[in-house]
Amino acid sequence: MGLFDKFRKGLEKSRTGLWGRLGGWIQGGKIDDTVYDEMEEALLAADVGFDTAIWLVEQVRRAQRQNRVTDPKELPRLLMDAMVDALSGPDPQMHFAESGPTLMLVVGVNGVGKTTSIAKLAHYYQQQGKKVILAAGDTFRAAAIEQLTEWGGRIGCDVVRHSQGADPAAVVFDAISAARSRNADLILCDTAGRLHNKANLMNELAKIHKVAERELPGSPHEVLLVLDAVTGQNALSQAKVFQEVVNVSGIVVTKLDGTAKGGVVLPIVRERQIAVKWVGLGEQMDDLEPFDARAFAQAICSYADEAE
Amino acid sequence: MFEGLSSSLQKALGKLRSKGKLTEEDVQAAMREVRLALLAADVNVKVVKQFVDRVRERAVGQDVQKSLTPGQQVVKIVHEELTELMGGSAARLNMAPKPPTVVMLVGLQGAGKTTTAAKLALSFRKHDHRPLLVAADVYRPAAITQLQVLGKQIDIPVFEMGTSVDPVRIAQQGIAEATRLGADVVIVDTAGRLHIDEQLMDELSRMQQAVTPNEVLLVVDAMTGQDAVHVAETFHEQLSITGVILTKLDGDTRGGAALTVRAVTGCPIKFTGMGEKIEPLEVFHPDRLASRILGMGDVLGLIEKA
Numbered sequence: 064m065g066l067f068d069k070f071r072k073g074l075e076k077s078r079t080g081l082w083g084r085l086g087g088w089i090q091g092g093k094i095d096d097t098v099y100d101e102m103e104e105a106l107l108a109a110d111v112g113f114d115t116a117i118w119l120v121e122q123v124r125r126a127q128r129q130n131r132v133t134d135p136k137e138l139p140r141l142l143m144d145a146m147v148d149a150l151s152g153p154d155p156q157m158h159f160a161e162s163g164p165t166l167m168l169v170v171g172v173n174g175v176g177k178t179t180s181i182a183k184l185a186h187y188y189q190q191q192g193k194k195v196i197l198a199a200g201d202t203f204r205a206a207a208i209e210q211l212t213e214w215g216g217r218i219g220c221d222v223v224r225h226s227q228g229a230d231p232a233a234v235v236f237d238a239i240s241a242a243r244s245r246n247a248d249l250i251l252c253d254t255a256g257r258l259h260n261k262a263n264l265m266n267e268l269a270k271i272h273k274v275a276e277r278e279l280p281g282s283p284h285e286v287l288l289v290l291d292a293v294t295g296q297n298a299l300s301q302a303k304v305f306q307e308v309v310n311v312s313g314i315v316v317t318k319l320d321g322t323a324k325g326g327v328v329l330p331i332v333r334e335r336q337i338a339v340k341w342v343g344l345g346e347q348m349d350d351l352e353p354f355d356a357r358a359f360a361q362a363i364c365s366y367a368d369e370a371e
Numbered sequence: 372m373f374e375g376l377s378s379s380l381q382k383a384l385g386k387l388r389s390k391g392k393l394t395e396e397d398v399q400a401a402m403r404e405v406r407l408a409l410l411a412a413d414v415n416v417k418v419v420k421q422f423v424d425r426v427r428e429r430a431v432g433q434d435v436q437k438s439l440t441p442g443q444q445v446v447k448i449v450h451e452e453l454t455e456l457m458g459g460s461a462a463r464l465n466m467a468p469k470p471p472t473v474v475m476l477v478g479l480q481g482a483g484k485t486t487t488a489a490k491l492a493l494s495f496r497k498h499d500h501r502p503l504l505v506a507a508d509v510y511r512p513a514a515i516t517q518l519q520v521l522g523k524q525i526d527i528p529v530f531e532m533g534t535s536v537d538p539v540r541i542a543q544q545g546i547a548e549a550t551r552l553g554a555d556v557v558i559v560d561t562a563g564r565l566h567i568d569e570q571l572m573d574e575l576s577r578m579q580q581a582v583t584p585n586e587v588l589l590v591v592d593a594m595t596g597q598d599a600v601h602v603a604e605t606f607h608e609q610l611s612i613t614g615v616i617l618t619k620l621d622g623d624t625r626g627g628a629a630l631t632v633r634a635v636t637g638c639p640i641k642f643t644g645m646g647e648k649i650e651p652l653e654v655f656h657p658d659r660l661a662s663r664i665l666g667m668g669d670v671l672g673l674i675e676k677a
C-alpha cells in the first residue's frame with residue numbers, strides 16, 4: 064500500500080475531522096468568504112497553524128482570481144498546488160560521502176520514532192546493497208540500547224554499543240572506527256530523545272555532532288530531525304532549536320499511518336527551509352517511504368480526488 | 372512566542388482599560404486574541420469556537436468589578452472558564468474495594484506509557500501501597516526490558532511472560548501474581564497503538580473485560596496537536612477511559628491538547644508527567660495549565676495583585 068492509500072485509509076476513518084467537512088464547501092456552489100473561512104478552519108484543524116493557514120488561503124484566493132475560477136470544485140486543487148509549492152522549495156536529496164563511510168545523525172524529542180526510523184533507514188539502504196552500521200547513541204533511556212540491538216538483529220547489521228550511561232560521543236567515535244575497519248558504507252547514529260528546551264541535553268547533542276565532524280571530516284552528511292505527525296505547533300519550536308544546535312538537513316515525519324496529517328510540516332518547511340525527506344507509515348522496518356510533496360498534499364486533500 | 376502572545380494579549384486588553392462597561396466590539400477584539408492564543412496552544416478548533424462563544428456571552432454587558440479593568444475582567448473570565456473546562460479541582464484515583472486495584476495504561480505509540488507506569492508505581496508506593504508492574508507490550512522491541520530496567524531502578528517488581536503470550540493473558544496472570552506477592556495495586560503497561568488499529572484496540576477491550584480495571588488511563592503527550600480529538604474520542608468510545616495522564620509537560624509546549632481531551636471525553640486529567648526521571652507523578656492543576664495554555668501567566672499575576 065502506497066503512502067496515498069495509507070493516508071486515505073486513515074482519513075476514511077476520521078470523518079468527524081474538519082477535512083471531512085470540506086466536502087461541504089465544494090458543494091456550496093458559490094465561491095465566497097464563507098468558503099475561505101471554512102478552508103482556513105480546515106487547515107487549522109490539520110495543524111497547519113494560523114500564519115500558514117492564512118497564507119495558504121491567500122495563495123488560493125490569488126490563484127482563483129488570476130485564473131478566473133468560478134467553480135468551487137476547483138478550489139481543493141488550487142489549495143493542493145499551493146501546498147505542493149510550499150513543500151517543494153528545499154532540496155529533498157539525501158547526501159552521501161564522496162568516499163569512505165557516510166554518517167547520519169538522527170535527532171528529535173522523546174518518543175517521536177527516532178530508533179524505529181533508523182531501523183527503517185538501515186533496512187532501506189541495506190536493500191540497496193550498502194553495508195550499514197548502527198551506533199547506539201542513546202545511552203540514557205532504559206533499554207534503548209537493547210531496542211536498537213534487537214532491530215540490528217532483525218535487519219542483519221552490526222550495532223556499535225556501549226553500556227547504559229556511557230558517553231554517546233564515545234559511541235559515535237567507536238562507530239566511525241568500526242565503519243572504517245569493516246568497510247561499512249553508512250553509519251546511522253541513534254540519539255536519546257531530548258526536549259529542545261533543555262540546554263544541557265542540547266549541548267550534549269552539539270558535542271556528538273562535533274565529534275562526528277572531527278573524526279570523520281565532512282560528516283555528519285545528514286542530520287535528520289524526526290517529527291511525530293501527531294505533534295501540534297510545538298514542532299515549530301523543535302525545528303527551530305534543533306536547527307540552531309545541529310544544523311538539521313532533513314525531516315522524517317513519522318506515524319502518518321494514523322489520522323494525524325502532519326500539517327505542521329508546512330510552516331516548518333516554509334519558515335525554516337528544511338526539506339522533508341522521509342515519511343514513516345508504521346512500526347515495521349519497511350514502513351518508510353521517500354517524501355513526495357504531491358502525494359502528501361494530495362492525501363491531505365483527498366476529497367479533491369473524490370470530487371473528480 | 373510565549374512572551375509575544377502574552378504581550379499582544381495585554382495590548383488588546385489594555386485598550387479596554389478605560390471603559391466602565393464592556394461592549395460587544397470591545398469583547399470581539401479581545402476574543403480574537405484569545406482565539407489565537409488557544410490555537411497556538413493546539414486547542415482543537417471546534418473547541419476554541421465553542422469556548423470563545425461562551426466567554427463572549429459572559430463578558431458582554433457585564434459590569435466591571437471595581438478592582439479590575441475591563442480587560443482584566445475578560446482575562447479573568449477566560450481563565451475561570453478554562454479552569455472549569457479542565458475539571459475544576461484535582462481528581463482522585465478509583466481504588467478497588469477489595470484489592471488489588473487494577474490500572475491499565477493505554478495510548479498512542481511513544482506517548483510515555485511505560486515511563487508513566489513506573490512513575491505511577493512510585494506514586495502508589497509513596498502512599499504506602501505495594502504496586503506490581505505488568506509488562507503487556509509484546510510488540511515493541513525491548514519493551515519488556517525497558518519496564519524491567521525501570522522497575523529495578525525504583526525497586527518495584529515487574530511481571531512478564533515474554534513476547535509470545537497474548538497480552539490479555541499476561542494481564543490476567545499479572546493479577547494472580549499480585550495476589551501471590553501480596554501486591555495491592557497492579558499497573559498494566561500496554562503497547563502503543565493507533566486508535567484506528569481495530570485489531571489492537573480490540574485487544575484492549577478484551578483485556579478490559581478480562582481484568583475489569585478500576586482505572587483505564589489514557590496517556591497523552593502534551594505536545595499533541597489537533598488530532599488529540601480523534602485519539603481521545605476513539606479511545607473513550609471503545610474503552611470508556613476513566614482519566615488522562617498528560618506527559619512531557621517539562622517541554623515548552625502550551626499543552627492545549629489537554630483541554631481538547633477533557634472537552635471531548637469529559638474525563639478528568641488526573642496526573643501530569645514532567646520529565647524522563649522516574650519520580651512520582653504530579654497532581655494535575657487545572658488553573659496552572661489554564662494560564663499556560665493562554666501564555667499569560669504574568670497577566671494573571673497582575674490580576675491577582677489587583
Ligand SMILES: Nc1nc2c(ncn2[C@@H]2O[C@H](COP(=O)(O)OP(=O)(O)OP(=O)(O)O)[C@@H](O)[C@H]2O)c(=O)[nH]1
Binds near residue numbers: 207321346
Ligand atoms: N504507527 C507508527 N508507529 C511508529 C512509527 N514510527 C515509530 N513508531 C512507534 O513509536 C514508538 C516510539 O518509537 P521509537 O523509535 O522508540 O521512538 P524514539 O524517538 O526513538 O523514542 P526515544 O528514544 O524514547 O526518544 C514505538 O512504539 C514505535 O513502534 C510510525 O511511523 N507509525
Ligand SMILES: Nc1nc2c(ncn2[C@@H]2O[C@H](COP(=O)(O)OP(=O)(O)OP(=O)(O)O)[C@@H](O)[C@H]2O)c(=O)[nH]1
Binds near residue numbers: 258646
Ligand atoms: N521529557 C519527558 N520525556 C518523557 C516523559 N515521559 C516519557 N518520556 C520519554 O518519552 C519517550 C517515550 O516514553 P515511553 O514511556 O517509552 O513511551 P510509551 O508510550 O511506553 O511508548 P511505546 O511503548 O513505544 O508506545 C521516552 O524517551 C521517555 O523517556 C516526560 O514527562 N517528559
Ligand SMILES: [Mg+2]
Binds near residue numbers: 177
Ligand atoms: Mg530511541
Ligand SMILES: [Mg+2]
Binds near residue numbers: 560561
Ligand atoms: Mg511502552
